[in-house]
Amino acid sequence: MAAIPETQTAVVINAFGSDYAKNITIGSIPVPKPGPGEVLLRITCRPLNPADVFSALGVYPGFTPKQMPAVLGLEGVGSVAALGPDCSGRLAVGQRCVATRWLCVAEGNGTWRQYAVVPEEDLIAVPDELPDEAACQALVNPIPVVGMFQEVGAAAGDYVVVTAAGSALGRMAISYGKKEVGVKIIGTVRRPEQVEEIKAAGADEVVVVRGPEDAAAFKEKVLALTGGKGAAGVLECIAGDMPNIVGPAVRDNGTIIMYGAMNGIDIKWNVVDPLFRGVSMKGFWLWPWMNARSAEERRAVMERVVRLMVAGVLPPHKVDSRPLEGAVEALQYQATVGRDAKMVLRG
Ligand SMILES: NC(=O)c1ccc[n+]([C@@H]2O[C@H](COP(=O)([O-])OP(=O)(O)OC[C@H]3O[C@@H](n4cnc5c(N)ncnc54)[C@H](OP(=O)(O)O)[C@@H]3O)[C@@H](O)[C@H]2O)c1
Known part of the structure; x- marks a missing residue:
């Protein structure tokens, strides 16, 4: 397992608006430390959803940072980099996971970064049959x-x-x-x-x-x-x-x-x-629907979703992947009529 760095790469939004090239930069921000019952996740892959465009424009109620700069991104897949104290033992370091919700997104700490702290109860393990490009789409759609x-x-x-x-x-x-x-x-x-x-x-x-x-x-x-x-x-x-x-x-x-x-x-x-x-x-709306459920219920519905994705019943969209640093280009491309793939940011 790679050593955990002090800082990480993140897609940072400095102001809302459609001029992504001006408003969005690639920044370096601190890597957070997991507290009791929390997991540090090394996020490896995140999709671009229409709500990310609305977030960048400042019109998405699920992304309301109190201050700028903030970090975009609604969902993603990653692996456990470190476990905080008092975790249950359900997940191990290196385990690939997706979250049943990302409470950090609403306050402007989204998933278009390399590391995030997530409550252990909000994570489920992802089977090997579901590659990162598919697993990263397991929540929002x-x-x-x-x-x-x-x-x-x-x-x-x-x-x-x-x-x-x-x-x-x-x-x-x-x-x-x-x-x-x-x-x-x-x-x-x-x-x-x-x-x-x-x-x-x-x-x-x-x-x-x-x-x-x-x-x-x-x-x-x-x-x-x-x-x-x-x-x-x-x-x-x-x-x-x-x-x-x-x-x-x-x-x-x-x-x-x-x-x-x-x-x-x-x-x-x-x-x-x-x-x-x-x-x-x-x-x-996804977030209140999930928040109305207990952690156990959220994990059960996500585990079913993941099984159905593996079985092809919830087919992940084909992807067009870019490095995390290509977020601005990906946001610009999202407006293309007839775009037949979901943009995914890797790295
Ligand atoms: N409420 C929730 O919790 C929730 C959660 C997830 C997603 N969503 C919503 O679900 C929708 C689909 O998301 P997605 O990720 O599946 O999107 P997507 O793959 O990016 O596809 C967008 C689709 O919208 C069509 N489209 C775009 N602008 C249009 C317009 N003005 N008139 C008619 N069609 C238009 C596109 O058609 P072309 O192929 O012709 O370009 C494309 O089929 C979005 O509105 C998203 O915000 C809501």
Whole structure:
């Protein structure tokens, strides 16, 4: 086991805003020491999630540093570098781990650094079958997939709409929904060239939805597939006009789960769906969902997620990896339309 250095490399944000090259630098910060019941983790791999972009812009409620500079990053995988006093013996030095939550992120101590202290109770071991590039994606996308299927109220055989079906999370939702929940999936994409690819990924139907001009055809397609009833629910992450497009295709008393804002934070929705048809809209956010559970429950759900990732039921997205020092370039690349891989920062 390598000696633990005094300082570490970190992706440091000095000011919020879209000029990443100006606001974000590669810095050297102290390596923290684990206290009682804590573990020092050598983080080796972390993905770039859309919420990291929102963090850099200063609009993500899960990243609210009290002062700058701060460190970006929502999740990652690493190995145990040192154990603090009073650890249970469940984990050993060198053990690869992922966290069931990263309490340090909200205060601005994110995972885009080499070392972090994490409570031992918040860590689970990762099996060798799951390489770092996959394991580092085990929290932020898979947990909402599992949680949202519990919340949406769809039974086996029902249809569920998944917007942005080509996203990393969308592809996991298709696979998990089909294989574990037994529902049928109607995906939406904004690029026609993605239709066959997302069908091949398991969606029963894929519809191109670019804006309100596609609303009528979308509703007609969903009603035709569901014998006129409508979909049981929607997992929706676009916002803007999308609730108004997908809502009328939801059956009476169905549910729209809003979990993202890829097209801005405002939404447009008609009053007919909730007022006369009992369609409801609920939000889903990973952190309160996890925090509402005991440490044991969080570990159990993450251990299940990891097993399902290994089994291919929650398929990790393919990755495009860069060194930690390439974070600015990775953030800039994230805005590319049609980017077909998740950026991962290594080192
Ligand atoms: N609430 C939670 O707890 C939670 C947790 C995790 C993720 N999320 C949300 O889940 C969503 C997906 O995350 P991810 O990591 O899977 O993302 P991702 O792999 O980066 O994919 C982003 C997707 O969004 C599509 N997209 C981007 N801007 C769009 C727009 N203006 N209109 C229509 N489609 C657009 C992209 O389409 P193209 O391929 O055409 O570019 C792509 O399919 C994000 O909104 C993220 O914030 C929420």
